Amino acid sequence: MMERLCFGIDIGGTSVKLGLFTDKGDLLDKWEIPTNKEENGSHILEDVAASVNKKIVDGKLNRDNIIGIGIGVPGPVTEDGTVIHCVNLGWGVFNVAEETRRLTGFETKVGNDANVAALGEMWQGGGRGYKNLIMVTLGTGVGGGVILNGEILTGSNGAAGEIGHITVNFEEEDSCNCGRKGCLEQFASATGIVKEAKRMLEKSKEPSKLREVSHLSAKAIFDYAKEGDDLSNKLVEQLCRYLAIAMSHIAHVVDPQAFVIGGGVSKAGTMLTEKIKKYYDNNVLFALKNKDFKLAELGNDAGIYGSAKLIIGK
Numbered sequence: 001m002m003e004r005l006c007f008g009i010d011i012g013g014t015s016v017k018l019g020l021f022t023d024k025g026d027l028l029d030k031w032e033i034p035t036n037k038e039e040n041g042s043h044i045l046e047d048v049a050a051s052v053n054k055k056i057v058d059g060k061l062n063r064d065n066i067i068g069i070g071i072g073v074p075g076p077v078t079e080d081g082t083v084i085h086c087v088n089l090g091w092g093v094f095n096v097a098e099e100t101r102r103l104t105g106f107e108t109k110v111g112n113d114a115n116v117a118a119l120g121e122m123w124q125g126g127g128r129g130y131k132n133l134i135m136v137t138l139g140t141g142v143g144g145g146v147i148l149n150g151e152i153l154t155g156s157n158g159a160a161g162e163i164g165h166i167t168v169n170f171e172e173e174d175s176c177n178c179g180r181k182g183c184l185e186q187f188a189s190a191t192g193i194v195k196e197a198k199r200m201l202e203k204s205k206e207p208s209k210l211r212e213v214s215h216l217s218a219k220a221i222f223d224y225a226k227e228g229d230d231l232s233n234k235l236v237e238q239l240c241r242y243l244a245i246a247m248s249h250i251a252h253v254v255d256p257q258a259f260v261i262g263g264g265v266s267k268a269g270t271m272l273t274e275k276i277k278k279y280y281d282n283n284v285l286f287a288l289k290n291k292d293f294k295l296a297e298l299g300n301d302a303g304i305y306g307s308a309k310l311i312i313g314k
């Protein structure tokens, strides 16, 4: 019997990542094309279709063995594949699944990129073996995904899992990118952590190795915390406490088996997961304690894995 194949695609603001997968989860090939944002991104899906077609022709693949295409996009997506404004791509409101089906002839499923990454980690990454998990991605922003019974929780407007915009500090006076104040993203994104460090360095007279760093970064803060720098440790503790607060709120609603932490900041490793776990356990009902805290494993490939899983299904 011929192997069944599918494409997992992750559309980002600068590049589109594409992967060819077997339905068992083996990544056979991956490549990238630039994201053409001209004319409100109206050529992006045409480029994707052309690239998929070229791979089929070059690889002499049999179209009958291809079960379809999964796509992750950086914005809210409803269950039928309609995006509700992808500011990054210049897209308004339209049905991406339908359009891709028309352009390629293949069945297509579409999801939000952060949600899809969570599905990818559940399938072949740090969340393997779980069917109910929450993923939090700590990058330039804070993304999230909620997986329940092996499927993405999408919500009525495709905006479920926006963990980065849970309010964790009601006293904060600066505004988040979303226009509100005190969001998790303001404290737990790579940029947020650095901003907090600058604040703390200004406020306190405490000596700290961070004062000698020419370019403050989340990595420097974690490295110095591990070396015993007090101020760096305070920053890490604050970060983990805010993360744990947001996670405990979600846990009280969905009672997941595990949390998976991904994104560049997660390179801090088990120091991060252990501290989050400590604050989390102090913040939840007894029945919600003792969850597993895992690190993501797929890095930038989580999106293509999750997109492939979207089309493969449970």
Ligand SMILES: [Zn+2]
Binding pocket: 164, 165, 176, 177, 178, 179, 180, 183, 185
């Ligand atoms: Zn926000």
